[in-house]
Amino acid sequence: MKKIIYYIAMSVMCLLPFSCSLEEETRTEVEKKNYMNNAEEAKDVLLGVYRTNTLDAMYGYYLSILFNLGTDISQVEGSGNENFRIIPTNSFPTTQSEVQQTWAALYTGIYRANDFLERISNKIGSYTTTDKKLATLYIAEARALRGMFYFELVRRFGNVVLMTSTQMSNQNPATYVQSAPEKVYEYIEDDLLYACDILPYATDDQYRESNDYRFSKGAALGLLTKVYATWAGYPVKDESKWEAAAKTARILVESGKHGLLKDYEQLWKNTCNGTWDPTESLIEISFYSPTVSGNSDPVGRIGKWNGVKTTAIAGVRGSCAANVKVVHTFVLDWREDVSDIRRDLSIANYQYTDTKKSLWVAGASDTDESAAEKDADPTKAQKNKQNYTPAKWDIQKYVTTNSFINNDKSNVNWYFLRYADVLLLYAEALNEWKHGPDAEAYNAINAVRRRGYGNPSNTSACDLPQGLDETSFREAVRKERSYELSFEGHRRQDLIRWGIYYKTVQATAKELGYWWEGTGSPNYSVATYTEEGKHELFPIPQRDMDLCIQFNQNPKW
16 A cells, blocks of 8 residues: 555656656656556555545645635635735736646646556456456546546636646657647546446445445536536537536436435535535545644645634634635625525634634624624624635534644535536526526526525425526526535636626626725725636646647736
8 A cells, every 4th residue: 555655646746857747757657567456456546546636736725715716705815915815816927836736736637547547457357357347437437537637627727738648748848739628628528428327326336345435427427517517608608518418417317316415504514524425415525534634644725714714722723714705795695685594604704713703793892782783784894894704614613523623724525516516507507508497497496495495395485486588597597506606616617607707806896896885995806907818717837838839828828
């Protein structure tokens, strides 16, 4: 096992200091040929591919939190663009290290998946019958992971290189050429269709000893639905993919193998305590760490960066910086819907100071009652209200099984894809494909809304009104996605694929200005730096632009 860990760790290193991010270490080839002699060894290496997702440059920090800020619902704390704020405010250059690290990490994941697939293809002929069945599932998992890595690359960076084999990593950087996004999407589609065909639903799995946090048929179908919906939107705009998205989601929905948890809050109890429940969790990044050292263990920043502001208590808990802030116009909009229980489970108007939980607006002379009145009045304590944070990863409230006394890292998991997301994509795809909602579209969105309202016996209070046209239903779905999936890393990419990112950022700045009545102005620096036609994509990292001379940079970078 130590050799396997060594192999995985070494595979992320570059051959020479001047090599580009697409190249990989080759001097470990002698070591690697001794692995994967049976399904058990193959599984260990496959789990190394999965572990790529726990890197800070992946879902430990950047792809889960940092890269998704600067929207109409969330922003970074503070009013400037210095230090870590440079990315959430869209004021970073092409040389930004975090962008380079994520680009490299995604290609590391792709290399690992390719390497696994090539090696298991050479080894599988010598496996026992049982091991061959397992290996077939592992191949499907690796292809699904590769599809996921490419999906992040193409939707965030646009024109990227298709690395279809490990041998391509030996090429001179000057020979690399970018593929059109359509070609990348076709490659992703092929990988995910294969995974859909081969993998069982999580509840039907009779071969893998454990499928916790691993790809299943439901996960592959859900991810493919999301891929099609993104493919149909900006910038590729292949609207024929709406039909494919709807039909793919329908397979998952009609299978009955997944569903919504009855209690919305249970989602956050589960993910904060490493409780795997595949009912609604389709793709979840696990940060469970048996030693909780925070060093080499797969820990992330979930709940620390994007949780509730919390001070440290020696020997009891670490602090939570809570650098993700809720844009207050989002709070005002949601408060108009008093029956939606998700609001107070998603937005924290409170903080933890020492042993006390208090509202952000509470002053030294406030009683609980007077603080609550100030909190409810939009015109009072406006500056304090800009400190509201996401509440879904409230470590102090939810974590009970694996307390992690650390100021920076946590064991809290990250939902990449939930069944609720697929239901809303299903409703959206049906509406876009058929140019108006049908009964299936209403059923999908209303299922999410009913759970959000606490599953009331009288559903008329939460169901969408009948008779909505295409435009009205589209707006309803978009609003519902902001509520159900708030702060879960979807909003920025949603606004981009809808082609309204820049427009939404500027409109939010105006709405904040209308709300603000105090001196100065509300903090919303992202509107200052965001450019239309530029910040819908990240730049190709400058280091790779310099080495890969056939590359074209993304517009306006």
